[in-house]
Amino acid sequence: xxxxxxxxxxxxxxxxxxxxxxxxxxxxxxxxxxxxxxxxxxxxxxxxxxxxxxxxxxxxxxxxxxxxxxxxxxxxxxxxxxxxxxxxxxxxxxxxxxxxxxxxxxxxxxxxxxxxxxxxxxxxxxxxxxxxxxxxxxxxxxxxxxxxxxxxxxxxxxxxxxxxxxxxxxxxxxxxxxxxxxxxxxxxxxxxxxxxxxxxxxxxxxxxxxxxxxxxxxxxxxxxxxxxxxxxxxxxxxxxxxxxxxxxxxxxxxxxxxxxxxxxxxxxxxxxxxxxxxxxxxxxxxxxxxxxxxxxxxxxxxxxxxxxxxxxxxxxxxxxxxxxxxxxxxxxxxxxxxxxxxxxxxxxxxxxxxxxxxxxxxxxxxxxxxxxxxxxxxxxxxxxxxxxxxxxxxxxxxxxxxxxxxxxxxxxxxxxxxxxxxxxxxxxxxxxxxxxx
Numbered sequence: 001x002x003x004x005x006x007x008x009x010x011x012x013x014x015x016x017x018x019x020x021x022x023x024x025x026x027x028x029x030x031x032x033x034x035x036x037x038x039x040x041x042x043x044x045x046x047x048x049x050x051x052x053x054x055x056x057x058x059x060x061x062x063x064x065x066x067x068x069x070x071x072x073x074x075x076x077x078x079x080x081x082x083x084x085x086x087x088x089x090x091x092x093x094x095x096x097x098x099x100x101x102x103x104x105x106x107x108x109x110x111x112x113x114x115x116x117x118x119x120x121x122x123x124x125x126x127x128x129x130x131x132x133x134x135x136x137x138x139x140x141x142x143x144x145x146x147x148x149x150x151x152x153x154x155x156x157x158x159x160x161x162x163x164x165x166x167x168x169x170x171x172x173x174x175x176x177x178x179x180x181x182x183x184x185x186x187x188x189x190x191x192x193x194x195x196x197x198x199x200x201x202x203x204x205x206x207x208x209x210x211x212x213x214x215x216x217x218x219x220x221x222x223x224x225x226x227x228x229x230x231x232x233x234x235x236x237x238x239x240x241x242x243x244x245x246x247x248x249x250x251x252x253x254x255x256x257x258x259x260x261x262x263x264x265x266x267x268x269x270x271x272x273x274x275x276x277x278x279x280x281x282x283x284x285x286x287x288x289x290x291x292x293x294x295x296x297x298x299x300x301x302x303x304x305x306x307x308x309x310x311x312x313x314x315x316x317x318x319x320x321x322x323x324x325x326x327x328x329x330x331x332x333x334x335x336x337x338x339x340x341x342x343x344x345x346x347x348x349x350x351x352x353x354x355x356x357x358x359x360x361x362x363x364x365x366x367x368x369x370x371x372x373x374x375x376x377x378x379x380x381x382x383x384x385x386x387x388x389x390x391x392x393x394x395x396x397x398x399x400x401x402x403x404x405x406x407x408x409x410x411x412x413x414x415x416x417x418x419x420x421x422x423x424x425x426x427x428x429x430x431x432x433x434x435x436x437x
Contacts, residue, residue: 007040007305011298016339025341026287029294029348037301045301052300053293060249061167062292066285067252068160071259072114072153073277073284078263080230081123084109085131087227097199097206099135100145101192103128107149108188109227111156112234113255117379118284121150121387125394133396136207141198143399144407147380147387148191148414154342154376156184158237158255161375162368163248164292165346168299169354171368173248175433177241179369182428183418187373190414229265233258242436288343295347303351315356322360326367329353330374330419337378338385345375369429370422377415380408 018028088102110120124146132142154161157177166173199206237255240246263269357367379387382405422428
């Protein structure tokens with residue numbers, strides 16, 4: 001057995017072992033990096049770890065991450081979600097399943113404002129789940145629509161996960177953002193269609209139609225005011241990126257400032273809100289950066305040993321059908337998403353998988369968006385999907401963990417369908433990047 005094969009077996013075996021016993025992913029990746037560099041490389045290489053860590057943490061491109069997190073934290077606390085939910089209740093309340101459809105639409109809008117999954121999931125979990133349960137919705141449909149809708153923040157720009165993927169692989173983040181729009185809207189549409197189908201087939205699961213007392217029926221035109229400011233913010237942030245007027249980090253700064261202005265217009269920009277948003281930004285950004293630092297060190301070691309090139313040569317030497325290889329990669333990513341953080345998966349596997357798929361003739365932007373769809377599914381995949389635990393933290397006591405696991409399964413199935421559609425019809429992803437770039 002070659003040294004590279006031995007390193008691969010020991011490295012991934014050790015990684016799953018330490019994660020399986022509950023070691024935090026950042027500590028697991030960083031600790032394994034130190035151990036493997038000591039035993040399989042050189043102690044002198046350990047001197048490069050602080051330098052490399054500082055270079056990663058101080059990178060101008062990575063500055064977009066805390067700025068988008070700050071933007072999401074401010075939006076989550078400024079009660080914008082409440083106004084949007086009231087708007088959607090007026091617009092879709094006359095449909096069977098309208099509250100769940102409105103929830104998914106809000107999550108889609110929130111995804112285009114915030115760029116992370118947690119903001120929409122937590123905000124709508126607090127607002128929408130009790131409202132839907134109060135109107136007689138089945139627990140699974142109420143919880144699943146919030147968990148699934150919240151996951152759209154991973155795919156729809158300005159996605160923080162796309163920033164990490166783009167920086168690690170050298171893929172254009174602007175093109176990834178443009179490519180994520182079509183699949184994001186496709187998945188949201190499939191979610192809404194599923195909810196409406198359930199409402200048509202089994203009205204008891206959606207509690208009937210939301211009604212308003214006579215004389216209190218709100219105007220749909222007036223209700224639209226609740227989404228005007230969010231759409232202005234979306235147009236500003238995404239327009240500056242896709243139009244080429246600003247870099248990712250600059251547009252993130254515009255978004256953070258815009259979120260504060262929006263909160264101020266709503267008279268929600270209090271010292272308490274600013275303190276809470278900054279604290280959440282600090283904690284979440286530190287977690288993300290520690291994962292990036294640990295996974296980056298591990299990926300650099302693995303690349304330096306030549307093991308990544310061995311895997312690439314072995315896969316390409318199989319003379320297998322390129323589509324079989326591509327589908328196999330999707331399955332691996334789906335399984336890894338059940339137990340690992342998306343940032344860690346990207347930093348460990350993307351440098352290995354991308355050269356393989358490009359050598360097989362696939363478009364790197366197209367593959368990158370497929371990769372991000374898998375990361376989105378990871379946020380919903382039992383047993384360790386982040387959104388499952390976000391929901392558990394804000395759901396009523398009557399909703400147990402088993403209920404949450406069961407609720408997301410139909411939506412995971414729809415995501416797999418969307419992934420297959422995007423693979424069979426690449427234009428769903430490539431049309432907008434080709435048009436704009």
